[in-house]
Amino acid sequence: MVLGRSEVPDGQGIGASRSRAAGGDTLKVLSVHASVQSVSVLKTMRQLAWRGCYELMAGRLKRPEWAFMNYGFAAGPTERAALRLEPNDEPDRLCIQLYDHVVGASEMTGRDVLEVGSGRGGGASYLSRYRAPRTMTGLDLAQRAVELSRRHRRGPGLRFVQGDAQAMPFPDDAFDLVVNVESSHCYPSMTAFVAEVARVLKPAGSFAFADFRPAAEVPQLLAGLSEGPLVLKSSEDITANVLEALRGDSDRKSELIDMIVPRLFRRPFRRFAGIQTSSTFERFESGELRYICAHLVAFDS
Numbered sequence: 001m002v003l004g005r006s007e008v009p010d011g012q013g014i015g016a017s018r019s020r021a022a023g024g025d026t027l028k029v030l031s032v033h034a035s036v037q038s039v040s041v042l043k044t045m046r047q048l049a050w051r052g053c054y055e056l057m058a059g060r061l062k063r064p065e066w067a068f069m070n071y072g073f074a075a076g077p078t079e080r081a082a083l084r085l086e087p088n089d090e091p092d093r094l095c096i097q098l099y100d101h102v103v104g105a106s107e108m109t110g111r112d113v114l115e116v117g118s119g120r121g122g123g124a125s126y127l128s129r130y131r132a133p134r135t136m137t138g139l140d141l142a143q144r145a146v147e148l149s150r151r152h153r154r155g156p157g158l159r160f161v162q163g164d165a166q167a168m169p170f171p172d173d174a175f176d177l178v179v180n181v182e183s184s185h186c187y188p189s190m191t192a193f194v195a196e197v198a199r200v201l202k203p204a205g206s207f208a209f210a211d212f213r214p215a216a217e218v219p220q221l222l223a224g225l226s227e228g229p230l231v232l233k234s235s236e237d238i239t240a241n242v243l244e245a246l247r248g249d250s251d252r253k254s255e256l257i258d259m260i261v262p263r264l265f266r267r268p269f270r271r272f273a274g275i276q277t278s279s280t281f282e283r284f285e286s287g288e289l290r291y292i293c294a295h296l297v298a299f300d301s
């Protein structure tokens, strides 16, 4: 990538002798260029690392009981009572409640719905069985997660596709609703992702989003979500509900980890799962990490 002059920040030294200024400018261009390049190399490496982790987890930890990979949402009594689940789904209630809260009152009956970052398929399966969309598509970068989902998850109109959130393998105007739960922190470019969401949404479509970020990055996240063609209708900090869910689900998740994860990997896994004693849990508790839920529409209706 080559930066033009307008992209080089102003700095001291400009206004000294022409040749010194030119030399200084060149150095600045080179150093900005190098840092932009190293940031994008780092982001690409991070994406490769995430992809490797999720491929490995789906390839090695194949037990179908593990259907969700989110931190969950502890709902208030009214919201909780309103969500009636089949006995088979009850163990996953807190993870399901996160989906239920994120999609909120979005009308799905008879609609075409896409989940980006569908993981082990539990969320897409839940939405297809309880919200009656016409079609429910789960998209994930990890091929093995897609294969695992195809093997174990069932629901009307449900399918799973491998692909990248930043270059989705779908035509324009294909979906009424795009759902994205706890996946975007893995993407190198939120700008590319949001542009893709806008492209695949039908003109009156909507986007239901949830994920965590370091507290200092939340303003940038919200600005990034609405810098493209989508209009931000609402956003909400749900960290307290997520923390409560992590507390409530810690014992079940620990048992699941002991059952399916080899001993050597249990410690990093507890951190990944946000078990109560883990550093991830502490980062949410101290406010260093915030969990954000947002709703956007394809045009301001």
Ligand SMILES: C[S@@+](CC[C@H](N)C(=O)[O-])C[C@H]1O[C@@H](n2cnc3c(N)ncnc32)[C@H](O)[C@@H]1O
Pocket (backbone or CB within 6 Å): 050, 051, 054, 067, 068, 069, 070, 116, 117, 118, 119, 120, 121, 122, 123, 139, 140, 141, 142, 145, 163, 164, 165, 166, 180, 181, 182, 183, 186, 187
């Ligand atoms: C923490 S899991 C969440 C899965 C699911 N939404 C859930 O709540 O159970 C994040 C998922 O995002 C997927 N992912 C990461 N980067 C992606 C990308 N660029 N495009 C599509 N999926 C991606 C990962 O493979 C992983 O399955």
